[in-house]
Amino acid sequence: MPQVVLYQPQIPPNTGNVARTCAATGTPLHLIEPLGFTIDDRQLKRAGLDYWPWVSLERHSDLEQFERQRLAQGGRLVALSSQGSAQHHRFSFRPDDWLLFGRETDGLPAPLLEQADACLTIPMPRGTRAGGGVRSLNLSVAVGVVLFEALRQLEALS
Template sequence: MLNIVLHEPEMPANTGNIGRTCVAIGARLHLIEPLGFIINDKTLKRAGLDYWDKLDVTVYRDYQDFLDKNPNAKIYMATTKAHKTYTQVKYEEDAYIMFGKESAGIPEEILVDNEDTCVRIPMFGDIRSLNLSNSVAIVAYEAMRQQGFTDLSLEGELHRLHWKE
């Protein structure tokens, strides 16, 4: 099962959207405090719609608490400071993909210790970053694609209506 990790997320709407994405792909969500909102924030629940109760979510006191409780985690760090793109790595089934807070990303001291697992989303020119929930969706779906979209519905169905008799 894929793991999405948010390091000190600030905006409840982004976290709600990310929670909804996690439910859609069967991923776990890990939230590292401090959070910029309370976990029962109405905006968080609104963005997650009726999916929040289906979400596998764990909250940690800080980054060290996260590491202590996930000692064998292979963690990819999504950052604009990475040397390779998110498509240049092979994500394990139980990979952890970490994203930083909206205003500052993942702290530099964490990135320096994990430089070989840092990945970036290519962007044009001097664009600083993408929206956090969009970034999570891009990288998470690449990980799922690499795994053959295991357990995801691959086909939809049109409901053909007969408008003319």
């Protein structure tokens, strides 16, 4: 089963919504600190509803602690970024992939993108509005899109 990793999430309802998706799919959720909120934040709990008991949640004090665990368990680090070079639906997911998503405001730092085994993007038609249209999806939407594609490929949906 792939695992979802949020790098320093900042917006409590986004993380709560991701937690709800992870509960619904039985997917482990990892949060790399520092967080932009406290774990007992009312908005975080509200977005996750009463599903928190079904979330396999691990918090990591920093990136180094997370990396030690990931390396010990094995699997590829698959980063998601608007700057990714491969489209997520054309990528062959594996059960031991770690799906890494960045902060809502500025995504993943360049060094982290460079160390990832793959860097994917969710293709979106770019608008013709001034400024080039929408740059990215909401974090919880992006997690849902990528996670469900991975689970579809792995025939893990029932």
